[in-house]
Amino acid sequence: MHQPAVIEPLTEHALLILFVQLFLLLLTARGLGEIAQQVTLPAVVGELLAGIVLGPSFFGALAPNLFTMIFPQLAGPYHLIEVVSWFGLLMLLVVTGFETDLELIASRARSAVLVSAAGIVIPFVTGFGLGYVLPATFLAADGQRFVFSLFIAVAMSISAIPVIAKVLLDIGAIHRDIGQITIAAGMIDDTIGWILLSIVAALAKAGTAGNAVAALGATGETILWLFVFLLLAFTLGRRLAESVIRWVDSAIGGQAGKITTLMVLALGVGSITQYIGVEAVLGAFVVGLLIGQVNRFDQSTRNTFETMTLSVFAPIFFAMAGLRVDLTTLTDPVLFGAGLIVLGVATVGKFGGAFIGARAAGLSRWEGIAMGAGMNARGAIEIIVATIGLSIGVLSIQMYSIIVMVALVTSLTAPPLLRKTLAKTDLSAAESERLERRTSEQRRFLGTIDRVLLPTRCGVNSLIAAQLLGHVVRERDIDVTCLYVDRDRAVNGERDRTLRQRAMNALSTVKRRLRRMDRRRDSIPYELQENDSASDCLQTIDEQLALSDGPARLMTRTVTTSVSDLVLSEAEDRYDLLVLGMSNPAQAADRSLLGGELDRILRVTPCPILAVSSNTVSNDGSVADLSVRRILLPTIGTQYSRHAAEVAFAIGADRNAVVEIMHVVTPPQPEETLIEPNLSEAVDIGEAIVDREAKLGQQMGVEVLTHVSVGDRPERDILTRATKTETDVIVMGCEIRPTSRRAFLGPRVEHVIENASCPVAVVSSV
Numbered sequence: 201m202h203q204p205a206v207i208e209p210l211t212e213h214a215l216l217i218l219f220v221q222l223f224l225l226l227l228t229a230r231g232l233g234e235i236a237q238q239v240t241l242p243a244v245v246g247e248l249l250a251g252i253v254l255g256p257s258f259f260g261a262l263a264p265n266l267f268t269m270i271f272p273q274l275a276g277p278y279h280l281i282e283v284v285s286w287f288g289l290l291m292l293l294v295v296t297g298f299e300t301d302l303e304l305i306a307s308r309a310r311s312a313v314l315v316s317a318a319g320i321v322i323p324f325v326t327g328f329g330l331g332y333v334l335p336a337t338f339l340a341a342d343g344q345r346f347v348f349s350l351f352i353a354v355a356m357s358i359s360a361i362p363v364i365a366k367v368l369l370d371i372g373a374i375h376r377d378i379g380q381i382t383i384a385a386g387m388i389d390d391t392i393g394w395i396l397l398s399i400v401a402a403l404a405k406a407g408t409a410g411n412a413v414a415a416l417g418a419t420g421e422t423i424l425w426l427f428v429f430l431l432l433a434f435t436l437g438r439r440l441a442e443s444v445i446r447w448v449d450s451a452i453g454g455q456a457g458k459i460t461t462l463m464v465l466a467l468g469v470g471s472i473t474q475y476i477g478v479e480a481v482l483g484a485f486v487v488g489l490l491i492g493q494v495n496r497f498d499q500s501t502r503n504t505f506e507t508m509t510l511s512v513f514a515p516i517f518f519a520m521a522g523l524r525v526d527l528t529t530l531t532d533p534v535l536f537g538a539g540l541i542v543l544g545v546a547t548v549g550k551f552g553g554a555f556i557g558a559r560a561a562g563l564s565r566w567e568g569i570a571m572g573a574g575m576n577a578r579g580a581i582e583i584i585v586a587t588i589g590l591s592i593g594v595l596s597i598q599m600y601s602i603i604v605m606v607a608l609v610t611s612l613t614a615p616p617l618l619r620k621t622l623a624k625t626d627l628s629a630a631e632s633e634r635l636e637r638r639t640s641e642q643r644r645f646l647g648t649i650d651r652v653l654l655p656t657r658c659g660v661n662s663l664i665a666a667q668l669l670g671h672v673v674r675e676r677d678i679d680v681t682c683l684y685v686d687r688d689r690a691v692n693g694e695r696d697r698t699l700r701q702r703a704m705n706a707l708s709t710v711k712r713r714l715r716r717m718d719r720r721r722d723s724i725p726y727e728l729q730e731n732d733s734a735s736d737c738l739q740t741i742d743e744q745l746a747l748s749d750g751p752a753r754l755m756t757r758t759v760t761t762s763v764s765d766l767v768l769s770e771a772e773d774r775y776d777l778l779v780l781g782m783s784n785p786a787q788a789a790d791r792s793l794l795g796g797e798l799d800r801i802l803r804v805t806p807c808p809i810l811a812v813s814s815n816t817v818s819n820d821g822s823v824a825d826l827s828v829r830r831i832l833l834p835t836i837g838t839q840y841s842r843h844a845a846e847v848a849f850a851i852g853a854d855r856n857a858v859v860e861i862m863h864v865v866t867p868p869q870p871e872e873t874l875i876e877p878n879l880s881e882a883v884d885i886g887e888a889i890v891d892r893e894a895k896l897g898q899q900m901g902v903e904v905l906t907h908v909s910v911g912d913r914p915e916r917d918i919l920t921r922a923t924k925t926e927t928d929v930i931v932m933g934c935e936i937r938p939t940s941r942r943a944f945l946g947p948r949v950e951h952v953i954e955n956a957s958c959p960v961a962v963v964s965s966v
Contacts, residue, residue: 229515251522288513297488312384318557323549327356398478573617661781844933864914
């Protein structure tokens with residue numbers, strides 16, 4: 201029987217060479233990248249220079265023997281490091297997809313399309329013409345003049361969104377109108393550029409057979425498959441990406457699972473696009489674009505992936521790209537002259553095209569110049585184009601070196617030009633107002649919240665808390681995790697819900713949702729049965745949240761020590777807000793506000809808290825959908841009162857409810873003063889406090905009323921006002937001051953919680 205031959209592993213010497221190459225490339229690239237950033241240049245400039253320094257231009261010229269020993273000019277060792285480089289390229293395209301904001305493109309559609317159209321068409325035409333007049337010595341193979349010209353046209357018309365975005369971020373202009381239009385136009389350029397690149401690459405591959413008819417047919421087939429791929433990607437693919445990430449986050453959790461899933465999708469989809477005749481990088485770009493729109497792929501995970509990419513794999517790719525460049529060839533007068541011509545055509549075409557498009561869109565002259573300066577930056581994207589052109593045999597090494605030089609020069613000139621031109625563009629009144637509003641939103645309490653944890657056993661207070669939380673987060677990019685605290689199962693350790701549990705409860709879930717539809721129609725309260733499982737409880741909580749972007753993350757954890765230890769351990773996992781349902785103090789055995797363990801959570805939790813008491817439910821545990829038409833917001837003007845106001849306004853905006861802001865002026869006690877107190881000044885201060893909060897509510901789109909009163913017992917005045925105005929929810933702020941046995945919210949807040957006839961939500965953020 202014939203035995204298959206055993207493939208020998210890499211030799212120790214080959215591994216040594218590979219490790220030394222990676223060591224030198226990464227060390228030099230990161231070092232020069234940091235130096236570039238210190239002189240206000242994009243890091244990619246230094247990373248590209250690293251390859252040039254280590255390549256034949258410098259290292260090879262100074263120590264040719266040592267250079268060939270470390271970087272052998274052989275296919276085997278070269279391809280090993282090239283594989284690592286291509287892996288970094290795929291990851292970089294995923295990150296580029298993250299930066300592509302389709303909503304931004306839509307919001308700046310007219311201006312961005314005009315800038316992008318002129319910025320693509322003009323350099324494409326000039327680049328195509330340049331490809332036809334360049335000497336034949338720049339062609340990689342005879343008979344490819346047409347494909348070569350198309351490739352030069354694509355290289356001339358593309359922009360580098362990472363470089364543009366980095367420069368705009370560095371100079372603080374990315375959120376200006378001009379910055380937004382530049383980013384949107386760059387995104388359109390990149391998207392169209394990748395499609396054009398895929399088509400030209402497919403044409404080049406098909407044309408190698410020498411049969412023009414076959415080449416045309418193969419290209420047409422590739423374009424058809426590309427159209428089908430993009431259609432499926434932006435319809436079914438978007439839903440599939442969201443479903444996969446949600447499943448992984450719920451079943452596995454953590455950043456590792458989501459990053460692994462991202463790379464599996466990038467490699468898998470990249471394999472599909474490579475198979476149909478377009479480049480794998482397009483598949484990776486589409487995966488990054490789709491995953492970037494999934495809320496469950498949170499910013500923290502995205503930052504981790506971007507950090508890993510931009511700090512390790514991308515520098516190796518850029519250094520590898522520069523390693524191919526031999527600047528000594530440009531000492532040839534012909535090549536040097538050709539390089540200057542290519543640089544001039546690239547700059548004039550792209551700069552002029554973007555300027556013409558900007559003027560057609562109604563932008564000012566300086567805004568047009570700024571647009572041209574930004575769009576002319578080529579950076580990483582043009583290096584990728586050149587790398588693909590070299591790998592498929594369209595570009596010669598001389599032409600590759602020229603294009604890399606163009607990418608370097610345009611990336612070097614873009615930052616100072618943008619700084620100078622943007623300094624001459626004035627802010628309009630509308631733009632100033634928008635920027636001020638954005639800055640204010642970023643400083644708000646809710647603007648700092650990305651992840652929320654809601655521990656629950658499906659008590660009525662938790663259900664009401666879930667309803668209120670749903671109103672707060674529904675229109676915000678906030679991820680909610682519902683945690684069922686399991687006391688009953690004798691299982692050691694912690695575990696998430698399994699697929700088997702989901703399958704077993706699928707039928708009951710459908711029935712429950714049908715009951716919920718009937719409940720909303722007939723206003724029949726829903727009663728949670730005592731024997732509901734963890735899965736049923738979590739599904740019920742999820743229904744109470746009713747998030748617009750799909751279900752929340754649902755988890756089960758088994759208590760091994762105490763409930764407070766479990767919840768605090770989970771809360772430390774990068775959560776920004778903890779939402780709790782309060783215990784009824786009249787029924788609690790220990791008479792504490794939240795119960796012993798939840799009191800401890802309230803005292804020592806590392807993040808802000810939203811604690812909710814329902815107050816209106818019956819003793820049998822039934823709860824109906826909460827009708828919120830009027831919200832009472834007591835305030836004393838402190839920071840935590842301001843945070844409570846944001847929560848109240850968010851609920852009011854979602855429910856189209858009226859928010860009444862109330863301040864109670866407390867006169868001094870007779871024993872505290874010897875003269876008759878003048879309360880007019882205190883009332884004026886109270887009016888200023890409620891007016892300040894009212895301005896915030898109006899900015900958040902809420903109908904606001906204000907009320908200032910004078911009273912010895914503010915808590916009683918609050919309850920009286922709530923009853924008189926038929927308030928549906930009271931929202932209060934407080935600070936937590938730990939005592940020896942329990943969390944202390946303050947007697948006034950606790951009095952309101954214990955005696956209100958409507959739900960009370962308490963925000964503690966200090």
